[in-house]
Amino acid sequence: MNTVNFNSEYLVEVEDLKMYFPVKTGFFKTVPLKAVDGVSFNIRPGETLGLVGESGCGKTTVGRTLLRLYEPTGGTFRFKGEEVTAKNIGALRKEMQMVFQDPYSSLNPRMTVEDIIGEPLDVHKLYNSKEERHEKVLHLMELVGLNAEHATRYAHEFSGGQRQRIGIARSLAVDPSFIVCDEPVSALDVSIQAQVINMFEELQDKLGVTYLFIAHDLLVVHHISDRIAVMYLGRIVEIADADELNENPIHPYTLSLLSAVCVPDPVKAKANKRIILEGDVPSPLNMPSGCPFRTRCRYATEQCAQEAPSLTDRGNEHLVACWNK
């Protein structure tokens, strides 16, 4: 099914994606909030790209903009070599799906599980008879580890982990080749998290789906991703192979982000020298000139204030946007 029959090496190609939200600051005055400001990345078929960053850095906006839940301000997004526009997104949503963060609010409480999972099938008219729809739903439920008897139940009857499985089954219903996972495990219990992470990995092995895995838990992202992109204030500051990024981080922001991780190992955790960032994340309404990180960066120079660095390759597909490192 997910046969790749396009010429590009990449399934997803994002170039200079911009998403500005107009924010009223006065009666007549509207200022653009630059949630995503020139983001470029590519994802190969069957690969998982992890997208990490703090809240407000625009990582969720990137995911949502790709699926055209927001109309982007600028930039291009090519999927299987074809440019995604407002016109063809309806059909392309059969190829691209999303798993949401909150398994409680993302499922309709008035619908049975069968209807929730079957809804994408209805929208894209993917069945000929009611029996076929039922069959497809049961197959999907089996795929994510739900019992057939759950089909007639409502979302509130399930635990968080099971709800997330329902959400994943719904996204898989149209047989997509690309899934945007927006913090899919952060609302789950520790013991359930591992089940869901494993399921994502197994589904990828089985179906060959490509993930954009958005999360803030760096250990989870490192575990599931092939490559990781680090975002700060609407821009990608570093993008590299997952192990490479963890062993050899270059950007000062990545360094402090990695040092802030609480490793579940008391000796390592207590030996960890934290690089505590000073100050706050600047307001995206009032972005610093040049490099967005310069206000909190200890290596900042004149040059950083004047011009924003762009991503440059430091070898081995390790891209970093920094003047000094």
Added chain:
Amino acid sequence: MAETKTVKRVKAHIVPKKPAPTPDEPPVLSVQNLHTSFITDSGEVRAVNGVSFDLYKGKILGVVGESGSGKSVTAYSILQILDQNGRIVEGDIVFRDKSLLSYSQKEMDAFRGNKCSIIFQDPMTSLNPVFTVGYQLREALQLHTKYKTKQQATERAVQLLEMVGVNEPDKRLRQYPFELSGGMRQRVMIAMALACEPDILIADEPTTALDVTIQAQILELMKDLQEELGMAIILVTHDLGVIATMCDEIIVMYGGRVCERGTAEDIFYRPCHEYTKGLLKSLPNTDNMKERLVPISGTPINLLNMPEGCAFCPRCENAMKICLTEQPEELLMPDGHYAACWMNVKEAMDT
């Protein structure tokens, strides 16, 4: 984690339930065999089933467990802020040699806030949506501290907000909770809890809603404040990483009972309870990045339908017959920490 393999348990002997060895001074707070239940339409929900621990001055006690393990209810029982239908059915909570259960309403009001304050899990429901952040912060300050006038309280509130890393504190004071991000709201909550410089700080998932870099700041801040003020902290969380970073003593809870208690090293390197072992294996760690995680199968416990024996038994891979019918007692392990698991008895008998 190589140590886990090399440590061989020699024997485990049964001792009566007793808190860990006592330092010289008496504990600030002592929870003794606490049972808390909620009376619901569908029956009695036993959220906490016999939890005991001592909290010492200047120590951080970590209580870890997943949702429904009773860790939050334990914290709420201490402050007696349970829901209407919740009550402490058995056991005692002793603060500085006096039982909190014997406190009058007035004494309890003075205890909350001044002696013991809490940071809640969900910052949205714990801040009042119809008052500004400044009003709510000032309220706590004027009620419990020396900052009695509005101006003093405002100044102090700005300091507190700066301390917890809220940008533009003057502006924030005039804003309503809905105008702040989740992380920001939680920081306001922390500022509010620290306002009265309490003896005991109960932190119920304090950093769950925060980003890693901010989490690192807050954890650092809590440690600094604790050293400064010598307060004791009960850190309730599901995040084993936070526990490993912060805590001296750890209690692992499951199904309203204590599974295992000990120092951070005991719990992480020499776990003796099947649940703790499973939990540690299911976490992504720096050294298992290439391997599949080993999840604990099944779903968290339904408190309405508690098994007769060990609470973890339905999800336990090594469950034995006795686990179905008998609740395991806490046993002293050879290295000096406690675990409540029948496997230890079996191993002791085998050797």
